[in-house]
């Protein structure tokens with residue numbers, strides 16, 4: 652087994668401020684960035700705060716920015732860096748710092764609560780739902796989300812714009828709206844809930860200019876932009892500008 656000394660630079664601080672601190676630390680073959688952070692805690696910086704849980708890329712806890720790129724620390728192998736490269740680890744920039752590498756991600760839970768849940772279809776009981784396999788596969792992709800919030804952290808709409816947070820749910824939650832809107836059994840419309848209108852007017856879909864940065868950082872390789880956001884935008888436009896929809900609405904208005 653080969654070992655070497657790596658140069659790490661880690662942001663240390665709290666909501667009052669902080670700075671990058673330099674460490675020289677041993678690295679062994681096959682290790683990931685989270686292993687090195689743990690070694691630092693064990694040997695040099697016992698008070699270094701870091702959030703993690705599974706060390707398997709599945710809990711979504713260890714999100715941070717490594718050399719400026721939003722990544723999971725437990726899924727970033729040390730072998731992707733040159734041995735003499737400085738590895739800089741900073742907390743996610745879009746969320747307030749709690750301490751060191753730990754951020755307060757409660758913005759995301761607020762947004763999650765704002766998305767109305769699946770509306771069960773009337774007259775069907777548990778076990779009676781039937782869907783085509785292609786509809787199942789479509790939403791299955793979005794269900795792989797581990798809620799690491801790296802996509803939320805990356806999105807330029809909120810990354811440096813705290814003022815947009817109130818009006819914008821972010822890619823993870825617009826993807827949830829898209830999933831529900833394309834769900835063949837969701838009875839939102841019958842219940843008087845227009846998911847396409849709320850996507851645009853309440854969850855800020857119009858802020859997204861489909862740059863695909865969210866897709867690029869997703870550790871689950873979910874095609875957030877191509878498979879959720881763009882189709883949702885297309886359906887919003889269809890609803891607004893489709894001449895048949897317009898005619899139907901006009902007739903309904905006249906009848907009323």
Ligand code: SF4
Nearest residue numbers: 806859861862863865
């Ligand atoms: S595609 Fe949209 S949601 Fe994704 S990062 Fe770009 S602006 Fe944000």
Ligand code: SF4
Nearest residue numbers: 796797799800802869
């Ligand atoms: S969509 Fe991908 S990047 Fe965004 S929270 Fe889910 S797993 Fe993380």
Ligand code: FES
Nearest residue numbers: 705706710711725
């Ligand atoms: S520790 Fe669970 S995703 Fe990294």
